[in-house]
Amino acid sequence: MIAVQQAVPIPDPLSVPANAPEHCPGTDSELAGKADACAGCANQEICASGVTRGPDPALPLVRERMSTVKRKILVLSGKGGVGKSTFTAQLGWAFAADETLQTGIMDVDICGPSIPTIFGIASEQVHASSSGWSPVYVQDNLGVMSVGFMLPSSKDAVMWRGPKKNGLISQFLKDVDWGALDYLIIDTPPGTSDEHLSIVTYLKESGIDGAVVITTPQEVALQDVRREIDFCRKVGIPVIGLVENMSGFVCPNCKNESQIFKPSTGGGRRLAQDMGVDFLGAVPLDPRIGKSADYGVSFLDEYPDSPASTAYLDIIDRIRQKLGD
Amino acid sequence: MASPEDTPVGRRLQHVKHIIIVCSGKGGVGKSSVSTQLALSLRAASPTTRVGILDVDLTGPSIPRMLGLDGHSVHQSSDGWVPVYADGSEARLACMSVGFLLKRKEDSVVWRGPKKNAMIRQFLSDVRWGELDYLVIDTPPGTSDEHLSLVEHMAPVHSRISTVIVTTPQAVALLDAMKCLSFTRATNLPVLGLIENMSGYVCPCCGEISNVFSIGGGEEMARREGLQFLGSLPVDTELVSLLDAVEPADEEFDVMLAEGGSRHSFRLLERYDKTPTAPLFRAIVEKAVAALPAPEGQE
Numbered sequence: 001m002i003a004v005q006q007a008v009p010i011p012d013p014l015s016v017p018a019n020a021p022e023h024c025p026g027t028d029s030e031l032a033g034k035a036d037a038c039a040g041c042a043n044q045e046i047c048a049s050g051v052t053r054g055p056d057p058a059l060p061l062v063r064e065r066m067s068t069v070k071r072k073i074l075v076l077s078g079k080g081g082v083g084k085s086t087f088t089a090q091l092g093w094a095f096a097a098d099e100t101l102q103t104g105i106m107d108v109d110i111c112g113p114s115i116p117t118i119f120g121i122a123s124e125q126v127h128a129s130s131s132g133w134s135p136v137y138v139q140d141n142l143g144v145m146s147v148g149f150m151l152p153s154s155k156d157a158v159m160w161r162g163p164k165k166n167g168l169i170s171q172f173l174k175d176v177d178w179g180a181l182d183y184l185i186i187d188t189p190p191g192t193s194d195e196h197l198s199i200v201t202y203l204k205e206s207g208i209d210g211a212v213v214i215t216t217p218q219e220v221a222l223q224d225v226r227r228e229i230d231f232c233r234k235v236g237i238p239v240i241g242l243v244e245n246m247s248g249f250v251c252p253n254c255k256n257e258s259q260i261f262k263p264s265t266g267g268g269r270r271l272a273q274d275m276g277v278d279f280l281g282a283v284p285l286d287p288r289i290g291k292s293a294d295y296g297v298s299f300l301d302e303y304p305d306s307p308a309s310t311a312y313l314d315i316i317d318r319i320r321q322k323l324g325d
Numbered sequence: 326m327a328s329p330e331d332t333p334v335g336r337r338l339q340h341v342k343h344i345i346i347v348c349s350g351k352g353g354v355g356k357s358s359v360s361t362q363l364a365l366s367l368r369a370a371s372p373t374t375r376v377g378i379l380d381v382d383l384t385g386p387s388i389p390r391m392l393g394l395d396g397h398s399v400h401q402s403s404d405g406w407v408p409v410y411a412d413g414s415e416a417r418l419a420c421m422s423v424g425f426l427l428k429r430k431e432d433s434v435v436w437r438g439p440k441k442n443a444m445i446r447q448f449l450s451d452v453r454w455g456e457l458d459y460l461v462i463d464t465p466p467g468t469s470d471e472h473l474s475l476v477e478h479m480a481p482v483h484s485r486i487s488t489v490i491v492t493t494p495q496a497v498a499l500l501d502a503m504k505c506l507s508f509t510r511a512t513n514l515p516v517l518g519l520i521e522n523m524s525g526y527v528c529p530c531c532g533e534i535s536n537v538f539s540i541g542g543g544e545e546m547a548r549r550e551g552l553q554f555l556g557s558l559p560v561d562t563e564l565v566s567l568l569d570a571v572e573p574a575d576e577e578f579d580v581m582l583a584e585g586g587s588r589h590s591f592r593l594l595e596r597y598d599k600t601p602t603a604p605l606f607r608a609i610v611e612k613a614v615a616a617l618p619a620p621e622g623q624e
Contacts, residue, residue, distance in 0.1 A: 080352010111467030157508040162438030191384035224385040226431035253533035294496035
């Protein structure tokens with residue numbers, strides 16, 4: 001009755017390189033280059049020599065770029081399709097509504113970038129200059145970077161394994177000419193894997209101000225979100241709070257509210273309580289949100305009187321408060 | 326091409342007639358729910374059909390919850406891992422997921438590619454699937470490590486693999502579905518067809534149909550890309566609650582486990598047949614099965 005064999009010393013997930021063999025002990029471990037798993041690894045000699053216990057050479061460059069960024073916020077969720085990108089976009093638009101603030105949005109969902117479509121800039125391209133890649137600007141104070149701008153065709157699949165994704169993320173952080181930013185919002189893919197580890201590794205020194213975790217009310221989603229919060233704790237990212245999306249649907253005909261995704265286990269509110277994180281609010285499902293995203297317009301500007309807009313703005317205010325801005 | 330017996334994966338999957346990969350570029354469009362329904366419907370097709378369901382969404386496994394198998398664990402036998410049977414002693418619906426290997430349900434699986442690759446290889450080569458008519462594989466969103474590993478490791482049985490693409494009707498999801506389609510083309514996998522999920526929601530109060538995530542996008546895409554359109558499924562709150570069902574209280578659950586069966590799951594099959602989606606899905610499965618390539622070496 002063995003459930004699964006656990007490798008004896010669990011390596012720090014942040015120190016395992018993306019192209020390591022299966023049971024890599026981690027480059028900064030005492031066993032680096034000496035463990036059984038290291039036999040045959042191309043990097044065995046380098047690890048054994050001890051230089052890898054030092055920091056990644058990209059780190060100082062990232063730190064320099066990020067030194068002019070005041071707040072770095074991650075938008076996370078273990079589950080896909082719960083509205084991470086939509087929420088990121090609303091957050092971006094809401095911050096950018098203040099003309100004195102500079103906001104940047106970085107989309108690290110490499111296999112399924114939605115941010116360009118949601119902002120209505122899917123056909124734009126990234127330009128390289130002597131100071132780095134310049135982000136695509138939605139408006140003067142809102143810059144966006146996504147792998148979606150670099151693909152020859154939006155139809156092509158990005159079939160990349162971890163190391164290549166890792167490489168692109170490090171470039172997004174060190175080579176993009178973000179300039180001075182008040183907020184950098186990072187939209188992530190679902191799960192707890194390469195992209196997430198890479199972001200956390202590269203931003204370890206500059207520090208992440210916090211993560212906003214998005215969920216939908218049903219248990220299948222909550223399960224994944226529990227794992228995501230567990231991940232945040234493992235790698236030491238503070239959780240700003242939890243947002244429950246698609247919570248209730250108001251029929252446009254009879255105005256009665258019904259639950260499409262029933263909170264069978266108490267929904268986001270209960271999860272937040274159980275895990276000891278703040279519950280930031282619930283956003284009802286409004287078909288116009290999805291439509292705005294498809295057309296690339298700001299939902300908050302188009303339908304300011306929707307209950308969903310009010311909910312978004314309340315949540316964004318709470319995030320600002322928690323960050324102390 | 327190497328003969329199927331050449332690799333451990335080939336040997337294990339020797340007696341699996343059809344392998345169906347359920348994929349979609351986008352997350353949360355209903356891959357797992359479609360996989361679950363596909364497995365249930367295929368199993369119900371005849372009293373002897375044996376179906377396996379493999380969940381390769383390693384960082385967010387949902388299949389155990391949907392089949393009501395939360396909290397079960399995998400047993401090791403001399404002949405490999407024994408999958409968890411959703412229908413107890415009948416043993417016609419085998420299930421394998423990383424969810425069965427976790428100690429606590431809130432544990433996160435923080436793995437990079439190589440480790441995921443190894444896990445998938447193990448799922449394919451070390452699980453005692455036995456003879457199966459269908460192996461349904463539920464995938465995570467995207468077109469990355471998990472997908473590449475699947476295709477790589479299953480190369481010896483490539484001729485038996487086909488895919489079903491799931492999407493929701495809105496443009497943002499279709500964009501990712503296109504990427505998924507381009508993946509299947511690049512890896513030379515036949516597509517049985519496209520399912521449009523969450524297409525319309527019927528208000529339980531007044532019966533008004535709202536297009537929560539727009540409508541018709543999937544059908545349109547199927548036509549444009551020359552794919553078979555398998556059908557559209559409206560949002561069915563009964564199905565959502567059924568697959569999301571609250572697990573039985575722990576003590577009760579332990580007793581049930583001790584009795585060696587999972588009564589909860591038996592009920593799942595019966596109750597699934599009563600949902601409004603079940604008949605719609607049956608039509609989808611018929612179309613999909615008709616499109617399957619004939620198994621080699623048999624009529």
